[in-house]
Amino acid sequence: MKNPFLSTQKLLFWYFLYKDYLVFGSVVAICVLIFLIFVPAQVRNILLLNEQANDIKQKVKVLSANVDVLSGIDSVLLNNQLTLAHGALPSEKYFNGILQSVSQASSKAGVDVGDFTIEIGDLSLSNTEIQPLSSIAINITVNGDIEGVKRFLKELSHIFPLSEVISVQTGGLGGSRIEVLFYFKPYPLSTLPNTTSVKPLSEKERSSLNVLSSFQNSSASAF
CATH class of the missing domain: 3.30.70.60 (Ribosomal protein S6/Translation elongation factor EF1B)
Structure with missing residues (x-):
């Protein structure tokens, strides 16, 4: 029959012998776990924010171009053209x-x-x-x-x-x-999305x- 006291002493011996390595390994394991849990999520958030920023930039670009097109339209000429088109169809x-x-x-x-x-x-x-x-x-x-x-x-x-x-x-x-x-x-009963360009x-x-x-x-x- 084994002596429990000797087994405990043996465990303590190995613990104190490799204590520094165990502490270092635990710290490394915790850091790796934190990295695997939090870093990918943050990377995804950053990529999503960049994508949203690009979408907003594209919408602003389209809206700016639409404003330029609409600003250059002669309202009187446009009304005359609409009257002509409605008269034909x-x-x-x-x-x-x-x-x-x-x-x-x-x-x-x-x-x-x-x-x-x-x-x-x-x-x-x-x-x-x-x-x-x-x-x-x-x-x-x-x-x-x-x-x-x-x-x-x-x-x-x-x-x-x-x-x-x-x-x-x-x-x-x-x-x-x-x-x-x-x-x-x-x-047609439709609205123009803010991502659609107005073409002359x-x-x-x-x-x-x-x-x-x-x-x-x-x-x-x-x-």
Whole structure:
């Protein structure tokens, strides 16, 4: 049977012999543990803060550029361009504008418009229920010869540019029956994120507006 006293003495002997090493090893182990627990977390926080700072810098850069673009826009010119675009492609079922465009086109073409039917559709539809590009169909009887019908369609395309002739049925004394689609597009309900750059109109877009302006100068707009 072993003597417990001798075992204790042996342990104390080894303890005092390696005490300095044990203390040093314990300190090193604690330091390593602290490093593994706290340092990676601090590194992640620093990286996250740097990423957030870069995001803020990018947002400030975009906002600054947007301010420069908006500051250089002529509000009068912008309103005129919006009026031109809305006249060509209304945001709603603008029956009054359609009727005015038909009346003005017939007057300029020197023809008479007889009976016509117009597809009213469901007036209770919300913007979310309407297709991105919707249309209203109208059937028109034009009293005149073929040349008169051609003039009418040309004037109509100038007054209401985004209209499409679906069919033309020529008749005798009863006139010609024309089916036309008038397009409209609701404005999207959206907001511009602060990370999105405001871009001025492209050359192609300005060219399209110039064409609409020339149509307006040659024919009184229905809107």
